[in-house]
Amino acid sequence: MSRQTVEAAIGAAEKLNDTLNAFLAIDREGALQRVENSSGALAGVPVAVKDNLCVVGMQTSCGSRILGDYHPPYNATVIQRLIDAGAIIIGKTNCDEFAMGSSNENSAFGPVKNPWDVTRVSGGSSGGSAAAVAAGIVPVALGSDTGGSVRQPASLCGVLGLKPTYGRNSRYGLVAFASSLDQVGVFAREVTDMARVLGVIAGRDNHDATTADTPVPNYLESLSGELKGLRVGFPTALFGEGLDDEVGRSVKAVVDVYRELGAEIVDIELPHAGYAIAVYYIIATAEASSNLARFDGVRYGFRAEEAPELRQMYRKTREEGFGPEVKRRIMLGTYVLSAGYYDAYYRKAQQVRTLIKNDFLTAFTQCDAIITPTSPTPAFAIGEKVNDPLAMYLNDIYTVTANLAGVPGLSVPCGLSSLRLPIGFQLLGAYWSEPTLLKLAHSYLEARPFTERPPVNADNTD
Amino acid sequence: MPIKESDIEKVAQLAHLELAPEELKIFGPQIAEIVTYVEQLNGLDTTNVAPAIGGFTPEGETTDSERNDELVSSLGQKTALAEAPDPAEGYFRVPKVL
Numbered sequence: 001m002s003r004q005t006v007e008a009a010i011g012a013a014e015k016l017n018d019t020l021n022a023f024l025a026i027d028r029e030g031a032l033q034r035v036e037n038s039s040g041a042l043a044g045v046p047v048a049v050k051d052n053l054c055v056v057g058m059q060t061s062c063g064s065r066i067l068g069d070y071h072p073p074y075n076a077t078v079i080q081r082l083i084d085a086g087a088i089i090i091g092k093t094n095c096d097e098f099a100m101g102s103s104n105e106n107s108a109f110g111p112v113k114n115p116w117d118v119t120r121v122s123g124g125s126s127g128g129s130a131a132a133v134a135a136g137i138v139p140v141a142l143g144s145d146t147g148g149s150v151r152q153p154a155s156l157c158g159v160l161g162l163k164p165t166y167g168r169n170s171r172y173g174l175v176a177f178a179s180s181l182d183q184v185g186v187f188a189r190e191v192t193d194m195a196r197v198l199g200v201i202a203g204r205d206n207h208d209a210t211t212a213d214t215p216v217p218n219y220l221e222s223l224s225g226e227l228k229g230l231r232v233g234f235p236t237a238l239f240g241e242g243l244d245d246e247v248g249r250s251v252k253a254v255v256d257v258y259r260e261l262g263a264e265i266v267d268i269e270l271p272h273a274g275y276a277i278a279v280y281y282i283i284a285t286a287e288a289s290s291n292l293a294r295f296d297g298v299r300y301g302f303r304a305e306e307a308p309e310l311r312q313m314y315r316k317t318r319e320e321g322f323g324p325e326v327k328r329r330i331m332l333g334t335y336v337l338s339a340g341y342y343d344a345y346y347r348k349a350q351q352v353r354t355l356i357k358n359d360f361l362t363a364f365t366q367c368d369a370i371i372t373p374t375s376p377t378p379a380f381a382i383g384e385k386v387n388d389p390l391a392m393y394l395n396d397i398y399t400v401t402a403n404l405a406g407v408p409g410l411s412v413p414c415g416l417s418s419l420r421l422p423i424g425f426q427l428l429g430a431y432w433s434e435p436t437l438l439k440l441a442h443s444y445l446e447a448r449p450f451t452e453r454p455p456v457n458a459d460n461t462d
Numbered sequence: 463m464p465i466k467e468s469d470i471e472k473v474a475q476l477a478h479l480e481l482a483p484e485e486l487k488i489f490g491p492q493i494a495e496i497v498t499y500v501e502q503l504n505g506l507d508t509t510n511v512a513p514a515i516g517g518f519t520p521e522g523e524t525t526d527s528e529r530n531d532e533l534v535s536s537l538g539q540k541t542a543l544a545e546a547p548d549p550a551e552g553y554f555r556v557p558k559v560l
Contacts, residue, residue: 073541167522180517209527212519278500289477296478298554303547310559315480324488327479331470332493334477336500348503350513355506357514389492390499406519431519 002044006035009046012137012458022128026091040086048132048141051092054173063097063107066321068302076173078201085200093128099177102395106325115454120379123153130157133187136458141187148399150185151411155374155424158413166406167212170205178287181403191442195219222435223442227261233268233367244377250423270359280400282349289333357405364430372398374411378421410437413450465494
C-alpha cells in the first residue's frame, strides 16, 4: 500500500515538474528502496522537503548556484526524525535563493508556478513545497519560515502552512539565513497530517542550542473540542490600506464563522506592527550578511576559476555564485552593520523588535489567538514585482511580526477570489500555543471545508 | 543619509562582492530606497527600550545547553573534504594568499 502511495507521489512529481518546476531533485530510486522497510508513525508517507534542509544522499542547493552540486554529509535533525518515523522523502523542492524572496522568482533554477494559475507566482520562499502539497503530489512538506516563507506560499497556493514558535523545531541542518528568525515549518492539506508531522519533528535537540526544553504535546489530541471560551483577537487597524478588498472580506467572514462556533471576538491592537517590515529588513539582512560569509569557494560548493589570488577568488566566487536578491541583502546587511551605522540601524531595529514583541505579550493577555490576512493579495503575476524589491518586501507585512516576536503563526485557506485564486487567513498565538492554533484551524475547516482543487493536480495529469 | 555609488562600492568590498558596473547602477538606487524606508524607525522614541538580542522565548532563554565534556565523534577529514572544490593531501587548497 505505502509503496503504491510513494510511487504515485514520485510519478506525479515527475509528471508535473515541467509545468510547476516545484522540484529541484526527485529521488525515485532511493525513495522506493526506503519504503520497503519503513515503519513508525509516518510509515510510507511521502514527504517533500525544501532544498535548504540537509538530506543525506540528495543535493542541497538552496536554490543557488553557489552551492554547486553540494551533497551534505549529515541529515538535518527534523529530517532524521522524519526518517526515523518512517516517512519517505521523495525529493527537494525549489525555493528562492537562500530562502530570500516572496515569489520564488529568486531561485537560480527558475520560478515555481502556482498550480491554480501557472502564469502566477507560488509565493515564497518555500514555493516548491507549497505547490507540491497544493497539487496533491505529497500530503505534507517541510519548508523554512524567516519572515513568512511558509505561511505566504501556503496562502497563495491554498494549503495550510505553519511556522512554529521559535525554538520548537531544530535548525540543525537547515542552511541558515537569519538565525534569530528562521524556523522549520510544515505544509499540509489536512490539519491532522500537520499535527502528526509537527509531533514527530518538534522538540529539543542538542545540536541546536536555541531549541527549548519544552514538552511536545500530543497535537492530534488537541484538535477536538469546542471553541467556547476561546478569545480570538481582531486587530482592526491591520485591515486597512494596502489590503485587497476580496482578501479583507474573506478574512472578516472567517471572524463571523468563529463567532458562530462559540469563540469570543475581541478587538486588539498591535501598535508597532507598521514598523515590522523596516525592523525585519534590518535584522534579517544583518544576520544574512554574516551567515552567508561562509560561502567563499573554499570548503564546498562552487569556486570561480581564473582567480590567482585568494581575495579575488572569494569575490569572483560570490559575484558569480549569488543571484541579485542575495547580493542586495548581503549588501544591505553589511551596510547596517558597518562602522558608524550599527547603532542607527541595527540596535534601533532590535529595540523596536522589543516593542513588537511586547505588543504581542500584551495582546495575548486579552485573547488566545489573533486573526489577520496572511498575504495582502492573492497570487500575483510572475514578473509583476521583480524589479521593485521594496514592493516585494511589503508582501510580508502580515507575516514578519511572528518571526520578530518568535510566536507561532498558521495560514489556513478560506476560499477563492473571483479569479479562482486561493485566499488564506493567519492565526497568531502566544509562545507554544500550536495546539490552540491547530484546533482553531481544524474547527474552521470542519465548518467551512476547503475542498476546491487547483487545475494542475496529481489526479489530473493528462 | 543619502547613499552614494561610492558607498555601495565600499559596502560591496566589505561583503567580498565584486559587482559589475551595471549591478552597481541597479543596486545603488534600490538600496537607497530601502534604507530610506527603514529610516522611518527614527521617528520612534526607543529611549530605555532594551534591544531584543537573541530572539528567544522565556523558555528558550532558560534552557540549559551545556553538555558533558566528553569526546564525541565528528565528520572526520575524508568526509569534511569530500565536497571541497580543490582538496589536496588532506587540506583545503586555495589560491595564493600573499
